[in-house]
Amino acid sequence: MSKxxxxxxxxxxxxxxxAIQLAEQGHKVFASMRNIEKSTLLKQTAEKRGVKLNIMQLDVLDDQSIANCISEIIKSNERIDVLINNAGAGFIRTMEQASMDEIKQVMDVNFYGPIRCSKAVLPFMRKQKSGHIINISSVGGLVGQPVNEIYCAAKFALEGLTESLATYLEPYFGIHISLIEPGGVITEFGNNLTNYFNSTGGILNDDYKPLMENYMGYRASFTDEVKEKVFQKPAQIAEIIIKCMNDPHPKVRYMSSEGVATFTKVKTSLDPDGEILKTQVRKGVLNK
Structure with a gap:
Protein backbone atom coordinates (compact mmCIF):
# COMPACT_ATOMS: atom_id res chain seq x y z
CA MET A 1 0.00 0.00 0.00
CA SER A 2 1.28 3.46 -0.93
CA LYS A 3 2.29 5.61 2.05
CA ALA A 19 13.56 9.53 -1.17
CA ILE A 20 14.28 8.10 -4.62
CA GLN A 21 14.00 4.46 -3.54
CA LEU A 22 10.73 5.10 -1.72
CA ALA A 23 9.30 6.83 -4.79
CA GLU A 24 10.44 3.90 -6.93
CA GLN A 25 8.34 1.66 -4.71
CA GLY A 26 5.25 3.75 -5.41
CA HIS A 27 5.06 5.81 -2.23
CA LYS A 28 4.16 9.50 -2.21
CA VAL A 29 7.35 11.11 -0.98
CA PHE A 30 7.74 14.63 0.35
CA ALA A 31 11.49 15.23 0.17
CA SER A 32 12.38 18.28 2.24
CA MET A 33 15.44 20.42 2.79
CA ARG A 34 16.37 23.70 4.46
CA ASN A 35 17.51 25.41 1.26
CA ILE A 36 15.27 24.55 -1.67
CA GLU A 37 17.91 25.94 -4.05
CA LYS A 38 19.98 22.84 -3.26
CA SER A 39 17.39 20.53 -4.82
CA THR A 40 19.06 20.34 -8.24
CA LEU A 41 20.80 17.00 -7.68
CA LEU A 42 17.64 15.49 -6.22
CA LYS A 43 15.58 16.66 -9.20
CA GLN A 44 18.15 15.37 -11.68
CA THR A 45 18.34 11.98 -9.96
CA ALA A 46 14.56 11.68 -9.81
CA GLU A 47 14.27 12.47 -13.53
CA LYS A 48 17.05 10.04 -14.41
CA ARG A 49 15.39 7.23 -12.47
CA GLY A 50 11.91 8.07 -13.67
CA VAL A 51 10.21 8.94 -10.39
CA LYS A 52 8.12 11.82 -9.12
CA LEU A 53 8.88 13.60 -5.85
CA ASN A 54 7.25 16.42 -3.96
CA ILE A 55 10.12 18.71 -2.98
CA MET A 56 9.40 20.84 0.09
CA GLN A 57 11.14 23.54 2.08
CA LEU A 58 11.64 22.51 5.71
CA ASP A 59 14.20 23.82 8.16
CA VAL A 60 14.42 21.55 11.22
CA LEU A 61 15.52 24.58 13.29
CA ASP A 62 12.39 26.57 12.44
CA ASP A 63 9.04 25.66 14.03
CA GLN A 64 7.05 27.67 11.50
CA SER A 65 8.84 26.11 8.55
CA ILE A 66 8.02 22.65 9.92
CA ALA A 67 4.39 23.56 10.59
CA ASN A 68 3.95 24.99 7.08
CA CYS A 69 5.39 21.88 5.43
CA ILE A 70 3.31 19.41 7.43
CA SER A 71 0.17 21.52 7.08
CA GLU A 72 0.54 21.38 3.30
CA ILE A 73 1.01 17.60 3.38
CA ILE A 74 -2.05 17.09 5.57
CA LYS A 75 -4.14 19.49 3.51
CA SER A 76 -3.51 17.56 0.29
CA ASN A 77 -3.43 14.02 1.70
CA GLU A 78 -5.35 14.11 5.01
CA ARG A 79 -2.71 11.91 6.64
CA ILE A 80 1.00 11.31 7.13
CA ASP A 81 2.22 7.74 7.53
CA VAL A 82 6.00 8.00 7.95
CA LEU A 83 8.40 10.68 9.16
CA ILE A 84 12.08 10.04 8.50
CA ASN A 85 14.23 12.39 10.61
CA ASN A 86 17.35 12.32 8.47
CA ALA A 87 18.68 15.90 8.62
CA GLY A 88 21.85 16.09 10.70
CA ALA A 89 25.34 17.53 10.97
CA GLY A 90 28.62 16.28 12.41
CA PHE A 91 31.16 18.17 14.47
CA ILE A 92 34.88 17.76 15.18
CA ARG A 93 36.31 19.59 18.18
CA THR A 94 36.85 18.74 21.81
CA MET A 95 34.25 19.94 24.28
CA GLU A 96 36.66 22.42 25.84
CA GLN A 97 37.64 23.88 22.48
CA ALA A 98 34.09 24.16 21.18
CA SER A 99 32.14 27.36 21.72
CA MET A 100 28.76 27.14 23.41
CA ASP A 101 27.16 28.43 20.21
CA GLU A 102 28.70 25.52 18.30
CA ILE A 103 27.57 23.02 20.93
CA LYS A 104 24.03 24.39 20.89
CA GLN A 105 23.96 24.24 17.07
CA VAL A 106 25.00 20.57 17.02
CA MET A 107 22.34 19.70 19.59
CA ASP A 108 19.76 21.79 17.75
CA VAL A 109 20.22 20.07 14.39
CA ASN A 110 20.72 16.50 15.59
CA PHE A 111 18.40 16.36 18.61
CA TYR A 112 15.97 19.26 18.80
CA GLY A 113 15.37 19.05 15.04
CA PRO A 114 13.92 15.52 15.23
CA ILE A 115 11.95 16.56 18.33
CA ARG A 116 10.38 19.51 16.50
CA CYS A 117 9.42 17.40 13.49
CA SER A 118 8.11 14.52 15.61
CA LYS A 119 6.01 16.83 17.79
CA ALA A 120 4.50 18.30 14.63
CA VAL A 121 3.41 14.96 13.13
CA LEU A 122 2.34 13.16 16.32
CA PRO A 123 -1.11 14.82 16.63
CA PHE A 124 -2.00 13.57 13.15
CA MET A 125 -0.57 10.10 13.71
CA ARG A 126 -2.44 9.81 17.01
CA LYS A 127 -5.68 10.82 15.31
CA GLN A 128 -5.23 8.20 12.58
CA LYS A 129 -3.96 5.68 15.18
CA SER A 130 -1.02 4.72 13.00
CA GLY A 131 2.34 5.99 11.86
CA HIS A 132 6.06 5.36 11.97
CA ILE A 133 8.81 7.79 13.00
CA ILE A 134 12.28 6.71 11.87
CA ASN A 135 15.21 8.55 13.42
CA ILE A 136 18.56 8.38 11.65
CA SER A 137 21.10 8.01 14.44
CA SER A 138 24.68 6.79 14.19
CA VAL A 139 27.19 4.37 15.63
CA GLY A 140 28.10 7.54 17.54
CA GLY A 141 24.76 7.26 19.30
CA LEU A 142 25.89 4.00 20.89
CA VAL A 143 29.63 4.44 21.44
CA GLY A 144 31.28 7.66 22.59
CA GLN A 145 34.28 8.60 20.45
CA PRO A 146 37.15 11.05 20.99
CA VAL A 147 36.88 14.53 19.51
CA ASN A 148 33.28 13.72 18.49
CA GLU A 149 31.82 14.01 21.99
CA ILE A 150 29.36 16.80 21.15
CA TYR A 151 27.98 14.95 18.13
CA CYS A 152 27.87 11.71 20.12
CA ALA A 153 26.05 13.47 22.94
CA ALA A 154 23.37 14.66 20.51
CA LYS A 155 22.94 11.17 19.04
CA PHE A 156 22.96 9.56 22.50
CA ALA A 157 20.13 11.95 23.38
CA LEU A 158 18.24 10.94 20.24
CA GLU A 159 18.68 7.27 21.18
CA GLY A 160 17.36 7.86 24.69
CA LEU A 161 14.40 9.82 23.37
CA THR A 162 13.54 7.09 20.87
CA GLU A 163 13.90 4.24 23.36
CA SER A 164 11.60 6.07 25.78
CA LEU A 165 8.94 6.87 23.18
CA ALA A 166 9.02 3.27 21.96
CA THR A 167 7.71 2.09 25.34
CA TYR A 168 4.31 3.73 24.85
CA LEU A 169 3.68 5.12 21.36
CA GLU A 170 2.78 1.75 19.83
CA PRO A 171 0.62 0.18 22.62
CA TYR A 172 -1.35 3.38 23.29
CA PHE A 173 -1.48 5.05 19.87
CA GLY A 174 -0.45 2.51 17.22
CA ILE A 175 2.65 4.55 16.31
CA HIS A 176 6.01 2.86 15.80
CA ILE A 177 9.36 4.57 16.34
CA SER A 178 12.76 3.25 15.28
CA LEU A 179 16.44 4.10 15.06
CA ILE A 180 18.76 3.50 12.10
CA GLU A 181 22.43 3.34 13.13
CA PRO A 182 24.93 3.70 10.26
CA GLY A 183 28.69 3.61 10.57
CA GLY A 184 30.88 5.16 7.87
CA VAL A 185 28.91 6.15 4.76
CA ILE A 186 30.25 7.62 1.51
CA THR A 187 28.46 10.99 1.44
CA GLU A 188 29.31 14.70 1.64
CA PHE A 189 28.79 14.45 5.42
CA GLY A 190 32.48 13.72 6.10
CA ASN A 191 33.75 16.36 3.67
CA ASN A 192 31.45 18.99 5.17
CA LEU A 193 32.70 18.00 8.61
CA THR A 194 36.35 18.44 7.64
CA ASN A 195 35.69 21.68 5.75
CA TYR A 196 33.97 23.23 8.76
CA PHE A 197 36.79 22.10 11.05
CA ASN A 198 39.42 23.66 8.78
CA SER A 199 37.39 26.87 8.31
CA THR A 200 37.22 27.36 12.08
CA GLY A 201 40.93 27.18 12.70
CA GLY A 202 41.81 23.54 12.10
CA ILE A 203 44.30 22.12 14.57
CA LEU A 204 44.88 24.77 17.19
CA ASN A 205 48.25 25.33 18.83
CA ASP A 206 47.16 24.39 22.34
CA ASP A 207 47.37 21.45 24.75
CA TYR A 208 45.01 19.43 22.55
CA LYS A 209 47.29 19.65 19.50
CA PRO A 210 48.81 16.11 19.85
CA LEU A 211 45.33 14.62 20.27
CA MET A 212 43.94 16.51 17.27
CA GLU A 213 46.94 15.59 15.10
CA ASN A 214 46.46 11.95 16.01
CA TYR A 215 42.74 12.05 15.30
CA MET A 216 42.98 13.97 12.03
CA GLY A 217 45.73 11.59 10.93
CA TYR A 218 43.31 8.74 11.56
CA ARG A 219 40.65 10.48 9.46
CA ALA A 220 43.16 11.09 6.67
CA SER A 221 43.81 7.34 6.48
CA PHE A 222 40.32 6.90 5.01
CA THR A 223 41.26 7.55 1.40
CA ASP A 224 38.67 7.22 -1.36
CA GLU A 225 40.01 3.73 -2.06
CA VAL A 226 39.66 2.68 1.58
CA LYS A 227 36.16 4.17 1.79
CA GLU A 228 35.07 2.14 -1.24
CA LYS A 229 36.14 -1.04 0.56
CA VAL A 230 35.06 -0.24 4.11
CA PHE A 231 32.28 2.36 4.07
CA GLN A 232 28.69 1.80 3.03
CA LYS A 233 26.92 3.66 0.26
CA PRO A 234 23.77 5.78 0.73
CA ALA A 235 21.76 3.24 -1.25
CA GLN A 236 22.59 0.55 1.31
CA ILE A 237 21.41 2.70 4.21
CA ALA A 238 18.26 3.58 2.25
CA GLU A 239 17.54 -0.14 1.89
CA ILE A 240 17.77 -0.57 5.67
CA ILE A 241 15.45 2.39 6.26
CA ILE A 242 12.91 0.86 3.87
CA LYS A 243 13.30 -2.55 5.50
CA CYS A 244 12.51 -0.91 8.84
CA MET A 245 9.50 0.88 7.37
CA ASN A 246 8.14 -2.32 5.80
CA ASP A 247 8.73 -4.47 8.89
CA PRO A 248 5.28 -5.59 10.19
CA HIS A 249 6.70 -5.43 13.71
CA PRO A 250 9.34 -2.65 13.58
CA LYS A 251 12.26 -2.97 15.98
CA VAL A 252 13.63 -0.13 18.09
CA ARG A 253 17.02 -0.20 16.36
CA TYR A 254 18.49 -1.33 13.08
CA MET A 255 22.28 -1.40 12.79
CA SER A 256 23.48 -0.81 9.26
CA SER A 257 26.19 -3.48 9.02
CA GLU A 258 28.08 -6.27 10.70
CA GLY A 259 30.85 -3.74 11.25
CA VAL A 260 28.54 -1.56 13.35
CA ALA A 261 27.34 -4.61 15.28
CA THR A 262 30.94 -5.60 16.02
CA PHE A 263 31.98 -2.09 17.04
CA THR A 264 29.04 -1.79 19.47
CA LYS A 265 28.94 -5.41 20.65
CA VAL A 266 30.19 -4.75 24.17
CA LYS A 267 27.22 -2.46 24.75
CA THR A 268 24.48 -4.09 22.65
CA SER A 269 25.19 -7.83 22.50
CA LEU A 270 22.44 -8.78 24.99
CA ASP A 271 19.78 -6.77 23.16
CA PRO A 272 20.97 -5.72 19.69
CA ASP A 273 17.61 -4.55 18.37
CA GLY A 274 16.39 -3.00 21.63
CA GLU A 275 13.25 -5.11 21.84
CA ILE A 276 14.11 -6.92 25.09
CA LEU A 277 14.65 -3.69 27.02
CA LYS A 278 11.57 -2.06 25.49
CA THR A 279 9.38 -4.99 26.58
CA GLN A 280 10.99 -5.11 30.02
CA VAL A 281 10.35 -1.40 30.63
CA ARG A 282 6.80 -1.61 29.34
CA LYS A 283 5.93 -4.48 31.66
CA GLY A 284 7.68 -2.95 34.64
CA VAL A 285 6.30 0.57 34.31
CA LEU A 286 3.15 0.42 32.20
CA ASN A 287 2.04 -3.18 32.74
CA LYS A 288 1.81 -3.51 28.95
Missing part, protein backbone atom coordinates in the same frame (compact mmCIF):
# COMPACT_ATOMS: atom_id res chain seq x y z
CA UNK A 4 2.57 9.34 2.61
CA UNK A 5 6.18 9.92 3.67
CA UNK A 6 8.09 13.01 4.81
CA UNK A 7 11.88 12.90 4.89
CA UNK A 8 14.14 15.70 6.11
CA UNK A 9 17.60 16.51 4.77
CA UNK A 10 16.89 15.04 1.34
CA UNK A 11 19.16 17.20 -0.84
CA UNK A 12 22.09 14.75 -0.82
CA UNK A 13 23.38 11.45 0.52
CA UNK A 14 21.18 9.12 2.54
CA UNK A 15 18.16 11.42 2.39
CA UNK A 16 18.31 11.78 -1.37
CA UNK A 17 18.74 8.06 -2.02
CA UNK A 18 16.00 7.11 0.45
Missing amino acids: IILITGASTGIGLET
